[in-house]
Amino acid sequence: MSVRVRFAPSPTGYLHVGGARTALFNWLYARKHGGKMVLRIEDTDAARNTEAARSAILDGLRWLGIDWDEGPDVGGDVGPYFQSQRQEIYDRHLQQLEAAGRIYTEDTGAVRFRFSREPITVHDLVCGDVTFAATEEPDMTIRRPDGSYIFHFVNVVDDLEMGITHVIRGEDHLSNTWKHIDLFNALGQSAPTYAHIPLLLNPGGSKMSKRDEGAAIANYQEEGYLPEAVFNYLCLLGWTPRAEQEKLDRETLVALFDASEIHSSNARFDLSKCQWLNAQYLRALSDEALFAVARPFLVHAELQIEDEAMATAAVASVKEKVSLLSEFPEWVHYFFKDDSPYESDVVSKLRSKPENASLLETAAETLEAVDEWTEASIQSAIAAAAEKEEVKVGALMPLLRGALSGQMRGPGVTTIAFLLGREKTHQRILQAVSLI
RNA sequence: GACCCUGUCGUCUAACUGGCUAAGACACCCGACUUUCUAUCGGGUAACUGCGGGUUCGAAUCCCGCCAGGGUUGCCA
Numbered sequence: 001m002s003v004r005v006r007f008a009p010s011p012t013g014y015l016h017v018g019g020a021r022t023a024l025f026n027w028l029y030a031r032k033h034g035g036k037m038v039l040r041i042e043d044t045d046a047a048r049n050t051e052a053a054r055s056a057i058l059d060g061l062r063w064l065g066i067d068w069d070e071g072p073d074v075g076g077d078v079g080p081y082f083q084s085q086r087q088e089i090y091d092r093h094l095q096q097l098e099a100a101g102r103i104y105t106e107d108t109g110a111v112r113f114r115f116s117r118e119p120i121t122v123h124d125l126v127c128g129d130v131t132f133a134a135t136e137e138p139d140m141t142i143r144r145p146d147g148s149y150i151f152h153f154v155n156v157v158d159d160l161e162m163g164i165t166h167v168i169r170g171e172d173h174l175s176n177t178w179k180h181i182d183l184f185n186a187l188g189q190s191a192p193t194y195a196h197i198p199l200l201l202n203p204g205g206s207k208m209s210k211r212d213e214g215a216a217i218a219n220y221q222e223e224g225y226l227p228e229a230v231f232n233y234l235c236l237l238g239w240t241p242r243a244e245q246e247k248l249d250r251e252t253l254v255a256l257f258d259a260s261e262i263h264s265s266n267a268r269f270d271l272s273k274c275q276w277l278n279a280q281y282l283r284a285l286s287d288e289a290l291f292a293v294a295r296p297f298l299v300h301a302e303l304q305i306e307d308e309a310m311a312t313a314a315v316a317s318v319k320e321k322v323s324l325l326s327e328f329p330e331w332v333h334y335f336f337k338d339d340s341p342y343e344s345d346v347v348s349k350l351r352s353k354p355e356n357a358s359l360l361e362t363a364a365e366t367l368e369a370v371d372e373w374t375e376a377s378i379q380s381a382i383a384a385a386a387e388k389e390e391v392k393v394g395a396l397m398p399l400l401r402g403a404l405s406g407q408m409r410g411p412g413v414t415t416i417a418f419l420l421g422r423e424k425t426h427q428r429i430l431q432a433v434s435l436i
Numbered sequence: 437g438a439c440c441c442u443g444u445c446g447u448c449u450a451a452c453u454g455g456c457u458a459a460g461a462c463a464c465c466c467g468a469c470u471u472u473c474u475a476u477c478g479g480g481u482a483a484c485u486g487c488g489g490g491u492u493c494g495a496a497u498c499c500c501g502c503c504a505g506g507g508u509u510g511c512c513a
Contacts, residue, residue, distance in 0.1 A: 008513090009439070009513090010512085010513045012513090029445080042513060043513095044512095045512065061439070061476035066489090072511085087489080106511090108511080109511095110511050111511095112511095115476070122440095126441095127440090127441065128444095129467095130441080132439075132440075133439080136438090137437095137509070140510090141510080142495050142511095143511085144511045145511075146511090148511090149509070150510085150513090151510095151512070151513050152513095154512085154513095159475095170507095171440090171441065171506085172506090172507055172508070173507095173508085174440065174441065174507075174508080175439070175440050175441085175507065175509070176508065176509085196441085197506065198441085198506095199441095199507075200444080201505090203447080205505065206505090206506075207506070207507075233448095234507065236448065236449080236461090237448070237449095238448090240449060240450075245461090246449095246460095246461060246462090257465075263449085264441065264442065264444090265441080265442045265443065265506095266442070266505085266506060267447090267448065268447060268448075269448095270445090270446095270447045270448060270463080271462075272462060272463055273447075273461075273462040274445085274462095275462090276462055276463085277462090278462090279474095288453090318475090320473095320475050320476080321473060321474065321475050322474080322475095324502090325476075327474085331474095332472095345510090366494080382471095393471075394470090394471055395471090397471030397472080398471055398472065400471080401470095401471065401472060402472095405472095407472085407473090408472055408473080409472050409473040409474080409475095409482085410472065410473070411472090411473095412470095412471075412472085413471055413472080414471095426497065
């Protein structure tokens with residue numbers, strides 16, 4: 001029997017990291033075993049079921065590169081893939097339960113499922129065999145008086161109808177799984193194989209909630225994470241790929257994935273490691289690819305991109321210094337704007353010695369005299385200025401850095417000057433001198 | 437309360453069926469390098485493996501008890 005897994009989010013208006021990781025583990029399992037990934041929208045709660053809420057989930061999944069073989073937008077043989085459109089299917093299964101004598105209707109009109117009240121064992125790929133004693137809970141409601149159905153029932157019916165072979169979901173469902181198995185049995189079917197994966201906890205140690213930093217996948221996109229980095233990081237929580245390094249691409253992760261190696265203890269979410277991984281991915285990009293992904297962030301910061309080649313080089317010049325795309329503007333804005341203020345440590349550096357003015361003026365002169373504007377010629381012009389002023393090159397460089405960029409950090413000074421061009425280089429040095 | 441899952445550096449995790457000095461990554465600290473850095477390189481702090489018993493020549497690993505954290509216990513999903 002070929003593998004069929006599913007991710008079944010309810011439309012809440014955003015994709016939660018925990019949900020994303022659940023989707024991701026399902027996806028890995030499907031791809032690893034050549035199975036099908038089904039996406040089903042659990043929108044039985046009409047109040048929350050909006051188009052915007054639904055697309056937020058789909059967008060999040062697509063951004064992460066998690067695709068589905070059946071579900072919204074792609075269709076499939078066992079649809080519809082929205083629970084809100086499956087009423088007749090549920091009605092049919094309710095009748096089946098009725099025929100089996102397993103339901104009864106309350107005075108209020110709600111329908112309850114009669115538990116078998118026998119011990120039930122969940123055979124779980126992650127947690128092993130977990131046995132629940134015969135329950136003493138009241139029978140569970142599966143249909144409301146208004147005719148709509150409750151989660152546990154529709155979830156089971158859909159998994160059954162959609163031929164789901166493996167249910168990979170958060171551990172918060174483990175305690176209710178016996179109810180699902182009871183339902184499967186009552187419908188004369190055997191339950192799928194379960195794998196309950198550990199929960200994602202916030203740094204405080206409780207279940208990640210909407211409010212926690214990093215809870216919504218859309219935030220990662222906005223803050224300049226690359227989807228492959230987030231994908232990679234999420235894999236590392238609760239599962240250890242057996243590899244030399246931790247930066248691993250999708251194909252490798254699929255190849256290494258083994259559901260039985262998923263841990264059973266919860267994991268806290270560590271944003272700084274996710275950032276570190278993102279930095280690794282940024283560095284691995286070509287200059288062109290990096291510029292393509294950084295560009296929207298430059299535009300958002302209102303930097304005017306006139307010369308693409310220059311902009312590409314500017315972004316590339318700080319590639320190793322940045323871990324999020326959103327950090328680029330603050331590192332490169334002076335390549336695009338002339339009115340960026342000098343940072344305070346730059347001003348104090350410039351004013352630290354009275355002779356700094358003449359040093360810079362000399363540099364301006366030797367740079368003006370350069371024939372061809374290349375990094376090499378810029379380097380020798382600066383060296384010449386230093387020699388003329390009888391100081392070390394190392395004494396002049398920081399001044400020039402501050403004068404040209406307004407910052408005491410950044411790419412090499414010759415690179416800054418080269419990318420700025422002869423004219424702006426000259427202007428900015430004189431501007432700095434006027435500040436002294 | 438009851439039931440379920442879990443417990444190794446601050447965090448994520450290693451440690452084959454019990455066997456080297458409990459390993460790595462992130463973070464942090466220090467140093468070096470460099471014209472600078474949130475970069476790079478090097479080094480370091482950090483876990484009596486939750487606690488207490490037991491089995492064993494030997495326990496992170498097996499057993500018991502306790503404690504702690506998380507989860508479930510809806511006419512939410």
